[in-house]
Amino acid sequence: MAQQILDPPTDDFFDEDRKIVEHLLAELGISFKKRNEARSRPEVNPSDAVNFSPPRLHQSRAQALQRIRKWVKMKLMLSQTAIVYDSGLAFERMDKDFLCSISRYFNNALNGPFMEATTRIIRLRHDFPWAVYAMLDFLRNGSYYMYPVLQQQYPRITMLDLHVHCYIVADKYDIPALANYAAVNYLRIVADVLALDWKFDDPDFYDESENLPCVNYHYWDMCAAAEVSRFLDSVVLLWRNTASSHDALRKVVLEMIMACFIKLMRLKSFQFVFHTFKEFRWDLAESFGEDGLEMSGRKRKENGYNSRTSTPTPLLKPIPTPETTPGSALIKVTVAPVLSYAREVYNGTRKYPYTAPIVPGTSCIGRVAALGRDSTSLKVGQLVYADATIHSRDNPDDIILHGLTAGASTGSKKLMEEVWRDGTYGEYTLVPLESVFALDEKRMKELGYGEEELATMTKYLCVGGLRDINLQAGETIVVAPATGAFGGAAVACSVAMGASVVAMGRNADSLARLEETFPRVKTVRITESVEDDVAALQAAAGGRAIDAVFEVSPPQAAKSTHVKSCILALKRGGRMSLMGGIQEDYPIPLRQVMRKNLTLRGTWMYNREQVLALIKMVETGILKLGKQGGMRDMTVFGFAQWEKAFDHASDNAGWATTVLMRP
Structure with a gap:
């Protein structure tokens, strides 16, 4: 980036103050013009938050420097954005337009109705600091590498781990170029590791004295086993930090593991990962076919059937129609709203807890298709609003949002995993009777409301x-x-x-x-x-x-x-x-x-x-x-256009805009 050059703010600087400020600006890549080049004081827009006036000689040194810092901050904020990370201990300056062009997340933050748009400061929280550092390095230079200081702090970290960390932050902050770079380089190393030829069948994996992996065989096998162990560490890292239903990198890794599954199963290190990490085991089992693998005498079932598999991105496909039970209603969906942050939820960015595979979608307008035997007032064919909030009948504190989040309690997670998992982005959805609200269809027509308007409720x-x-x-x-x-x-x-x-x-x-x-x-x-x-x-x-x-x-x-x-x-x-x-x-x-x-x-x-x-x-x-209530735009997409619907909802967040989907 070219060095910025600013006009000096005034000739009334104390010499000592000027040296201090010039030193601070030099660290930021900025320099003052020479005195003979400065023709006038820099112009300041009256609408700017900082109104710079030169420090007078009678002012204290602290007051003068305070005004100077405000003036410099105003100048920098015109085109620069500060990215703060590592709990506020580290920050980087980057060009705002560049950030907005490479990341939809940063674009929304810096141009939307958020504090970042005003302050030009983005605080990245809950991320591995070195992953953010590598991300910024990639944005500046187009690549990153294993930094010596990183290796000193984390001696066991490998390039595989760093690629996974970068993939995670790229997915979180919607930086496709970084995600692709990290995934491609990660898979290249994985392919080399899995191509190694180890000849042992069932080595001793644990050292009884320290309960740590150990190797007691040929030197070459030792090297190969060490590489496989590092790869498995990265697999655990990937599975712990991504959403199983929607992550493309997981899918490719599973395909590569499947190609040498028998060979890997000879390793107790792989057996340990396979049996310890439930989600990895389930995903691998489902990847082998419709019925999955037999594990501990049981097969994984999803809502009473096991013919569905999780996909790396939403997939339009037929699934069995749910059957009504006492206390439930089957709703034929006519139109369902799309949340402005739906894309961030279902691609794993927001890390909402939900059990996959899942049919997304929260509330809907629809018609009753079937009822449980204990229903006494609803009628088949009736126009209804199906709400997303579902409470446990015997513990109201256990709450889930249908097709969105399993909540935080053990009971709420059971509700989603075992009973009310699939949401409204399907032709039919099964919901509790108490979540169904009958609508006066005749009255709604008199008011001029169709199904789309009712879905905005x-x-x-x-x-x-x-x-x-x-x-x-x-x-x-x-x-x-x-x-x-x-x-x-x-x-x-x-x-x-x-x-x-x-x-x-x-x-x-x-x-x-x-x-x-x-x-x-x-x-x-x-x-x-x-x-x-x-x-x-x-x-x-x-x-x-x-x-x-x-x-x-x-x-x-x-x-x-x-x-x-x-x-x-x-x-x-x-x-x-x-x-x-x-x-x-x-x-x-x-x-x-x-x-x-x-x-x-x-x-x-x-x-x-x-x-x-x-x-x-x-x-x-x-x-x-x-529109009677002030909404300016209601856009309807088909289920096959789910990606456009998610993007449109994200790009047009606000009260006056509604995005809907129909079967």
Whole structure:
């Protein structure tokens, strides 16, 4: 990258200060023009966050340097992005346009309604630091290698392991070029390892004194066994960090292992991996054919049948139609919504727990095809809404989202693995009776709603959080952030419930559309200044007390200050509904919560009564759906176009856009 050259900010520098700043800039690859080249002070856009003015001689050295640093930061932020990793201990600067062109993840982060778009700082968390370092090395130079310092820190790590680590981060941050480079080089080494000719049949694998692998045979066999052992280490690493149903590299590795399976089974090291790692064993068994391998006297079964196999990417194929049992309903799917983050879930980026193979898809609009014998009110052929939230009947704490996540408890995982696994991206889906809601088809037609409009109801189920804090007509509520799919829906629901709304967000265009659609809505831009944001919220409320807050932040907003601003803006006795997806601990102004008698109420999803309340709001015409309610775009894809549907949903995330799929 060419060295940047900046005009000197002023001639009023202290000499010592100038030397310090020039040294700092040199480390960043930036230099000042020579004094005789500087014709004027650099121009600064008034709209920029930093308004540079030269330090005066009477100012302290610290004040002068503070202004200089702000000015330099402003200049850098015009084209540069900082990537922070290793728990904040390391960072790299990279060109923003280059990052956006090579990664859809970075493009969405830097151009979407997220904090990164404002700060130009991307924090990469929970990644192996050397994998991120290698990723950045690849982005700069087109390759990476085994770094000496890495080998010193991790003596057992191999190039196979590094390739797998890079493949994992490439998949997580959607960098196809890096994923392809890592996979190709990994498979090249694997092919060489599996081509080695080892002649032993059943060597002693464990040293009884240390319980570690040992080799007691010919030197060549020792070398071959060591290479195979390193390969198996990388296999374990790959299987632990990727989603079995959708990973292409896993599939190729399985094919290579199958080609020399008998040879590998002679090795106790391979036997150890085979019997210890369940997912690897299951995937390998399924790869050998429709019936799989016999293991411990049992065959793996999927929902009562074992004729299905997991695929590296979603695959359109026929499967047996589920049979109804007491307490269930078989729904013929007519249209199903696509989440904006569906691609990240099903390619493993978000690491949602679910049992594979799985039919994706959450809720749907459909018609009852068959009913369990204990059904007393639903009728075959009836138009219904099938909801994605499924509770255990004997323990409401065990919750899954149909076709999306198995939750965190042992009971919830059992629900998905053994009973309610397959979602709505199929011609038929089996759901619990309590997840089925009858719709007044005649009334919906009178309101002008077709199946596509009705399918958008899933966005408005944020009404659960609003009802949990008992939002009343005439009250003032802040929705933050309000420009996403669920935030915008919360604005619509709050207006329908009779409240005045202050919509808070970063995207000025999206905020303007909300004001245009809902006359009772006022908007506030998030500035990351708590004091300014609190004042803006109170001003937008028009002098009225702010009674409630609805929070629905995405995971990327973990470092944003808007939650604190909203808490401080609440009146005494105010309520706050927390339905967001922030996954990290968040600082709360506890003293203010205590002194103002505030109530913070968490809500994950909703209950049956709240869904029925939402349907009543729609049927009475209080809550408008589809274009009547302000949505601008509803795009429908067929199941065969699942990839386009996932991409379109990801690229058009927001309240005013809905992506649907039909069989």
